[in-house]
């Protein structure tokens with residue numbers, strides 16, 4: 001088998017995961033959007049726009065030619081923003097064969113169709129479901145390229161595919177990989193947590209304290225479990241790395257673009273001002289739009305996502321959003337966690 005793995009695309013997370021694969025001994029071909037970016041990576045071993053401080057291993061080579069990137073490769077890792085996933089897969093299709101392992105590490109939905117990324121991939125590539133894997137969990141690119149200890153989860157409907165992805169990415173030095181068979185849960189958790197991270201940043205930007213943030217993260221998980229269960233996820237997945245793990249890292253870290261965007265909104269900036277100041281993807285914004293539609297489609301209450309939707313898309317004041325959340329009808333905590341769903345899964 002070839003020792004080459006192809007990574008699409010050379011943003012911050014694609015580049016960081018390329019470093020993990022390179023450290024694990026693979027020849028990595030990183031697909032870039034421009035000659036200029038490929039030249040920078042090949043000549044200087046840097047990708048300064050996305051990871052200013054990182055030096056990339058020499059066994060990463062970059063090319064703007066997808067044909068060259070895919071030649072003689074054993075596996076493909078797709079880390080495109082959710083908005084670009086379908087388009088990237090369409091370009092990939094001529095170079096992909098259905099037996100190739102396909103891992104994606106994107107956290108989002110196709111907002112128009114509310115489809116998960118693995119569905120978009122299998123529709124466009126004609127990939128066997130048993131060869132698609134999602135990689136998710138608490139993992140900021142900035143820390144991974146510094147080889148700081150990180151744990152993630154790889155999920156697939158197929159145990160063999162998940163195990164193959166675990167073998168590709170895991171190393172004993174800094175990157176520990178767990179497997180999970182609940183692909184739906186891992187994809188939903190990774191996408192939905194970005195909404196709550198935006199909310200946590202907004203709470204900090206408004207000057208609220210640790211109590212408010214803990215409340216948002218905890219009630220956020222309740223909301224994620226409710227909609228996730230309706231969509232076929234195992235609720236326990238939300239207690240794992242892709243759920244509570246990633247929520248902790250994204251809702252509390254200044255590395256998080258979602259947290260930072262929320263913080264600026266809390267400080268009174270408009271969505272346009274926030275977007276103008278970010279040069280990287282903030283998935284939580286599109287995902288909030290998707291959650292607004294999902295809560296209607298699946299008839300599930302998502303009060304935090306709903307208030308964020310009003311702030312983002314209806315120019316509602318963040319302080320009024322907090323008042324609306326605090327002023328909701330009294331509830332029983334266990335009932336709101338949909339305990340019966342957990343019991344169904346474990347009976």
Ligand SMILES: NC(=O)C1=CN([C@@H]2O[C@H](COP(=O)(O)OP(=O)(O)OC[C@H]3O[C@@H](n4cnc5c(N)ncnc54)[C@H](O)[C@@H]3O)[C@@H](O)[C@H]2O)C=CC1
Nearest residue numbers: 009010011012013014080081084106107140141280281283
């Ligand atoms: N940065 C991180 O620490 C982590 C990011 N993720 C997820 O990874 C995904 C990608 O995020 P990042 O790499 O951080 O984003 P980024 O903003 O750093 O990079 C995005 C890359 O996508 C490329 N791109 C945009 N539109 C494209 C198109 N139509 N065709 C081809 N390439 C296109 C850009 O040129 C850029 O190279 C997101 O879903 C994010 O949630 C997941 C875990 C960690």
Ligand SMILES: O=C(CO)COP(=O)(O)O
Nearest residue numbers: 137138139140256257258
């Ligand atoms: O998903 C992430 C870390 O696990 C990255 O989060 P941000 O996109 O908010 O930076």
